Amino acid sequence: MKLKRVVKVEAERDPAFALWISQTVGGERIRHCLQCGLCSGSCPLSLYMDYTPRRLMHLSREGFKEEVLSSYTIWLCTSCYACMVECPKKINITQLMYALKTRAMQEHFYPKRFAIPVLAREFSRMIRGSGRITESRLVMRVFVKTAIWRLLGFSKLGLRLFRTGRMRLAREKVEKRSDIVTLLNAVDTTRKELAR
Template sequence: MVGTTLELRGSPFFHEIIREVPGGERIVRCLQCGTCGGSCPNGADMEYTPRTIFAMIAANEREKVLKANTMWFCVSCYFCVSRCPQKIPITDIMYGLKRIAIRERMYRDTDAPALAKTFTDLLDKYGRSFELGLASRYYLFNRPLAMLKMGPLGLSMFTRGRMALSPTRIKNIDQLQAIIRKARELGGHQS
């Protein structure tokens, strides 16, 4: 398939990606060159490379794509995007796939949705992450026994001034909360 673009137009899953991801229609430009997977620092850990994911989208293999670990291993470094000869928004597409997988509970073998929920709850409340709150809430509600193993790391971070004991709010938090409410309203999500 190298040197050709994907035939995606007949795939309902492709049209879903277009609706979910601004610029997602640019998948049709994919040359299947493999630069994205070769550039990815986590490519070796991915079940399928982004190039393969795009081919699976073209083949309308929705469930297989949404259950893959690929998007969960994306570290959002944008290296794939910067090297893509067609400037496809690969990282944004990975985020779109995560959103769909979370919405439909099609993820497996990852704690990422629970961690993301904990993080966004803190962001909504304080306007920034609060590491102690993030770690403790996440582990307490999702992996309580694993929380005990995190004690030494937490103590080390605290003694080095890398973790506060209490959260602080950003200035003008009400403005950020208004932006978040509006974004959710526009995106069709409830607060």
């Protein structure tokens, strides 16, 4: 029998991460969290999570970066905002989930071919390129990059959508596509200037 310590200790904390989360948009009040559990109770996905939202809030503010960024919790969040509405301390939990997803993607904290971050990446690429989303093309891109065999399972559904005119392959796009690129780039330049 192999024994493993399950209690986390002070030495495993990353204080910089704890500071970062409390300075992130939506996380300003994370230190006020009462650990009441209304977030976990109202979350429709919490029963599938490795850490419930309540536990994730606590781990984050204490700086347990590894556990938080490699958790499935952040990817299971569907942005339904139930937790945020119920939180008595008005912590913007949904917004923090976005910020944690961003960090996890930047620092490669997710399993390879995991569909949710791939969807986020492909979605963003499509917007940068076209300014709009063509649903059929997006779905195909995600399947090709994650689990191409699953496309077969969708052939019947795809056919029904095609027959009812709900699946269009023509690319949706804005006229001024260069404006979209300029807009997105301007955000990055301004942010860097402000940081200085």
